[in-house]
Amino acid sequence: MDKKDKSKENKLQVYKFILGEETRPKIEVFTQDTNIGIKDSIFYKQYYLALSGIAEHLLFFNNEKAGVSSYGTWESPNNLFAFLGERGSGKTSCMLTVRELLCRENGNNRDVLNEIFCDRESANKEILEKTDFYGCEIIDPLFFDSKHNILELFVGTLFRNLEKKRKKLFELQDNESLFKSFADVKRILPLLERCTDSLDFDDLEQLKDLSASLDLKEALRKLVQVYLKCVFGNEHGRLVLCIDDIDLDMKDGYRLVEHIRRYLNMPELIILMSIKLEQLGNVIRIKYTKDFHILFDKHGTESKESVKDSEGDYREVVNRIVERYITKLLPLNQRIILPSVNELFDHEIHVYRKGSDTEEGILKPLKKGILEQIYLRTRILFYNTKNMVSYIVPRNLREFCNFLHLLYNLKEVSNHEEALPNLKHFKNYFYGVWCTNNLDKNALCIMQTLWNMLNISQINQTVIQCLRGRFSILFDKLNTQSDSIKEIINILENDNVKYNISLGDVLALLDWLDKVLYEEYDLKLLFAIRTFYSFSLYETYRKKEDIIAEERSQEEIINKEKLTGNEILYGDIVNGNLLNAEYLNVAPYENGNTSRGKRIIDHEAITILVDYIVDNQEKRFRDFFKLGEKETDLDEIKLRKIVEFFMLTTSFVIDSKEKGCDQYRRKIEVYYEKKVMKTRKKVCFDVLSIFYNLQDVLKCYRRYGYYWGNMVSGQDVEKTENEKNFAEENALFENDRAKLKGYYPLYETILNKIDQEYANDPNYQKSGQEADKKLGYKISLRSIEILEQISYRLQSKRPDGTSDNIEVLKKIFENLSRIAIRTYGQEADRKNYIRYEFFEAIKDFLTELKNNDIYKNIFNMIYKEEPSPQ
Numbered sequence: 001m002d003k004k005d006k007s008k009e010n011k012l013q014v015y016k017f018i019l020g021e022e023t024r025p026k027i028e029v030f031t032q033d034t035n036i037g038i039k040d041s042i043f044y045k046q047y048y049l050a051l052s053g054i055a056e057h058l059l060f061f062n063n064e065k066a067g068v069s070s071y072g073t074w075e076s077p078n079n080l081f082a083f084l085g086e087r088g089s090g091k092t093s094c095m096l097t098v099r100e101l102l103c104r105e106n107g108n109n110r111d112v113l114n115e116i117f118c119d120r121e122s123a124n125k126e127i128l129e130k131t132d133f134y135g136c137e138i139i140d141p142l143f144f145d146s147k148h149n150i151l152e153l154f155v156g157t158l159f160r161n162l163e164k165k166r167k168k169l170f171e172l173q174d175n176e177s178l179f180k181s182f183a184d185v186k187r188i189l190p191l192l193e194r195c196t197d198s199l200d201f202d203d204l205e206q207l208k209d210l211s212a213s214l215d216l217k218e219a220l221r222k223l224v225q226v227y228l229k230c231v232f233g234n235e236h237g238r239l240v241l242c243i244d245d246i247d248l249d250m251k252d253g254y255r256l257v258e259h260i261r262r263y264l265n266m267p268e269l270i271i272l273m274s275i276k277l278e279q280l281g282n283v284i285r286i287k288y289t290k291d292f293h294i295l296f297d298k299h300g301t302e303s304k305e306s307v308k309d310s311e312g313d314y315r316e317v318v319n320r321i322v323e324r325y326i327t328k329l330l331p332l333n334q335r336i337i338l339p340s341v342n343e344l345f346d347h348e349i350h351v352y353r354k355g356s357d358t359e360e361g362i363l364k365p366l367k368k369g370i371l372e373q374i375y376l377r378t379r380i381l382f383y384n385t386k387n388m389v390s391y392i393v394p395r396n397l398r399e400f401c402n403f404l405h406l407l408y409n410l411k412e413v414s415n416h417e418e419a420l421p422n423l424k425h426f427k428n429y430f431y432g433v434w435c436t437n438n439l440d441k442n443a444l445c446i447m448q449t450l451w452n453m454l455n456i457s458q459i460n461q462t463v464i465q466c467l468r469g470r471f472s473i474l475f476d477k478l479n480t481q482s483d484s485i486k487e488i489i490n491i492l493e494n495d496n497v498k499y500n501i502s503l504g505d506v507l508a509l510l511d512w513l514d515k516v517l518y519e520e521y522d523l524k525l526l527f528a529i530r531t532f533y534s535f536s537l538y539e540t541y542r543k544k545e546d547i548i549a550e551e552r553s554q555e556e557i558i559n560k561e562k563l564t565g566n567e568i569l570y571g572d573i574v575n576g577n578l579l580n581a582e583y584l585n586v587a588p589y590e591n592g593n594t595s596r597g598k599r600i601i602d603h604e605a606i607t608i609l610v611d612y613i614v615d616n617q618e619k620r621f622r623d624f625f626k627l628g629e630k631e632t633d634l635d636e637i638k639l640r641k642i643v644e645f646f647m648l649t650t651s652f653v654i655d656s657k658e659k660g661c662d663q664y665r666r667k668i669e670v671y672y673e674k675k676v677m678k679t680r681k682k683v684c685f686d687v688l689s690i691f692y693n694l695q696d697v698l699k700c701y702r703r704y705g706y707y708w709g710n711m712v713s714g715q716d717v718e719k720t721e722n723e724k725n726f727a728e729e730n731a732l733f734e735n736d737r738a739k740l741k742g743y744y745p746l747y748e749t750i751l752n753k754i755d756q757e758y759a760n761d762p763n764y765q766k767s768g769q770e771a772d773k774k775l776g777y778k779i780s781l782r783s784i785e786i787l788e789q790i791s792y793r794l795q796s797k798r799p800d801g802t803s804d805n806i807e808v809l810k811k812i813f814e815n816l817s818r819i820a821i822r823t824y825g826q827e828a829d830r831k832n833y834i835r836y837e838f839f840e841a842i843k844d845f846l847t848e849l850k851n852n853d854i855y856k857n858i859f860n861m862i863y864k865e866e867p868s869p870q
Contacts, residue, residue: 013347015042019408020354022401025092027100030112038112043094046336048116050098053081053334054270055124058131061267076267082330083274085338088398091274092244094338099240099272102133132237139243150256151263155185158227178230181223188216221266228268243273253283261329281322288318341400345389351408360408367393372824377410378426379419380534381783381823391527399437427535435528442470443525450532456540457563457572460506461498463529467509468492487583488512496665499563502575507787508583530784537782540569564670574692576672578781579791581688586794587808588801594865596808600654600661601685605862606646607678610707613639625858637745638855641845644746646862647704648693650676651686678706687812694779697747746845753838775838786834789821805863806856810846813839
């Protein structure tokens with residue numbers, strides 16, 4: 001993981017990542033052969049801090065020889081240098097590279113030292129250059145157990161190295177003193193484990209054993225001195241001992257640390273340790289907590305409250321002891337903190353494969369480039385915000401390298417179908433690795449429940465119940481001070497029917513929780529649920545033409561009709577609404593108390609308008625809408641567009657006994673599929689239900705059977721007995737929806753906008769059928785992040801208060817038509833944006849109405865808020 005050469009014009013720091021090197025510690029080598037300087041490493045600052053600290057440690061002993069030191073003979077200056085970080089942060093790689101720089105096993109380190117230290121730090125550079133360092137084998141935590149302490153392992157590594165140099169050793173004249181030093185240490189080591197309570201103090205030999213601790217420190221130092229002289233021929237050199245992850249030994253960790261502090265603190269030894277500081281603190285805390293339990297027991301006769309208070313006080317004392325112990329063990333200036341991936345977010349990453357000089361890719365910068373690679377290989381969109389990089393990007397260096405390797409092992413794809421095989425691998429990573437590393441136990445159980453769910457129609461209800469269970473305290477305190485909170489309470493009702501809980505409801509709940517939660521684990525759970533939905537929507541969406549072809553090729557035998565009429569499982573997740581207009585509060589209230597986004601409207605007014613268009617029932621029409629005799633020659637196209645607008649924004653039917661429009665989730669029937677019969681008096685207008693209704697315009701218009709039948713076949717589907725002829729007409733338009741354009745002008749203008757958008761696309765064949773396919777594909781949103789961006793825009797660009805309802809609605813659709821969400825790609829052209837320009841057709845239609853009082857009046861008569869049925 002090194003920085004690559006970069007031009008002067010490029011302001012980004014450029015680093016080189018090699019796929020496949022993440023599986024084991026890497027020792028970086030900085031020589032002319034590698035053409036890599038130490039400043040090109042992501043660990044450059046850590047190398048500088050480590051070498052500077054060691055240099056200052058050595059300079060102290062130079063001053064000590066000059067008589068400057070005030071330290072006693074028992075304890076020399078601390079020789080521990082700790083590399084601190086999480087698991088997988090690169091601690092071991094950094095520690096081993098520092099050992100390599102000190103011991104110069106792969107060449108002279110003079111050039112490296114010149115690169116690290118400036119002229120003002122010449123003393124540091126000189127002391128490191130003239131001191132000879134000799135490396136020991138790394139001590140691995142795998143060998144820590146109750147039978148072998150750290151001192152035995154240290155002596156063992158020295159002797160193991162001695163075995164390798166046996167031939168050379170026998171040539172030395174002073175090898176007898178070396179073996180004697182080993183023997184002295186071996187004799188004293190067992191005395192540390194002996195129980196002193198059983199010693200007979202009349203026995204002078206046993207009394208002598210009591211001084212074993214002092215004798216052992218002196219014997220170990222003598223061994224190291226003789227070892228340097230006999231093996232390396234340099235009694236003024238320094239041994240470098242590396243100890244990896246000592247904090248992993250939860251049982252004997254404290255004993256190991258104490259042995260290091262007491263017996264291995266000597267001038268001739270430099271100790272490099274890789275540690276997760278938080279876990280080391282827990283290891284030490286366990287030891288002192290056990291010691292303080294003796295004090296807890298003394299309070300056994302006291303009241304429970306006083307015992308609890310005492311334990312709290314003792315825990316506070318233990319925490320202070322642990323903090324001070326660690327400060328003494330690892331001085332702040334000798335702690336080398338490893339960087340996280342966060343520090344690389346704004347830099348450029350060049351990716352290579354091991355053994356190849358060919359660039360696999362460039363992440364420029366990392367925080368954007370990694371999201372682009374996800375999209376290019378899975379078609380799943382993730383976005384960063386101004387304040388935070390997406391949670392999907394691993395913060396741990398090892399996890400990031402593994403994640404990068406996974407992505408580059410997947411081929412880039414160009415469409416939905418090609419991405420599905422890659423998505424399986426990405427999902428396995430997300431559920432198996434990301435969730436495990438980022439979620440707490442309860443959140444993991446929630447995600448496991450969702451992942452294992454077989455019945456798609458239960459997803460929304462299950463998510464809401466899981467969230468209610470986790471945040472029950474929060475939800476129980478909800479009050480009804482605002483309409484958005486009222487909607488959250490309605491969504492949480494236990495008697496809501498599963499297939500009437502929409503995706504928009506779930507997103508509303510997630511959005512509200514995102515605003516009130518602050519714990520990292522909670523926010524990551526919300527992110528995981530959103531990602532789960534993106535996966536599910538992407539996998540369950542299928543193009544209509546593919547479904548038709550499959551249905552023709554095979555007949556499915558089922559025991560029971562489906563609960564909903566959705567042709568694809570995607571519809572069973574959406575359940576009638578992608579966005580919740582009531583929660584989002586997309587428009588100012590009319591007169592301060594009537595929602596403009598969702599309200600009960602007069603369906604009878606729509607039927608009167610339809611009767612005028614179809615059967616020319618003029619008198620009733622004029623009387624109802626209060627039109628004068630002079631107001632003649634009405635434009636039928638505009639009237640049809642008014643009917644279409646309300647067909648596209650009808651969410652569900654209001655029953656005669658139903659009060660308000662917030663009880664539909666409890667209905668037995670599927671609310672968004674119920675036919676709008678001519679006899680119905682009221683329907684629910686939902687401005688954002690248009691996102692669902694535009695996914696299948698034919699299905700939407702069929703709900704208004706009395707209008708659809710008259711317009712298409714000249715027959716009222718509610719009255720006709722010749723259902724066969726009507727079915728044939730349906731099939732005709734099913735195969736070529738372009739024929740609908742002549743009957744439904746608003747739909748026609750929407751398709752015209754689609755034609756205009758793809759006019760410069762050579763692969764687009766201009767036709768009503770092709771435009772309808774594009775419309776269905778664009779409006780069938782499969783990315784939760786896109787839906788949330790649309791939600792955010794609707795809230796942030798909310799129209800100002802005005803008494804003109806048409807003007808308010810026009811601004812909403814104008815806002816939607818101006819959405820341009822950037823996707824990932826190399827060029828900033830139109831094809832790399834998600835746009836909804838076809839909403840301009842509705843904005844233009846509302847502008848036409850606004851400029852004509854007659855049509856404006858007809859529209860407002862339908863749109864006006866109707867009192868709830870009694």
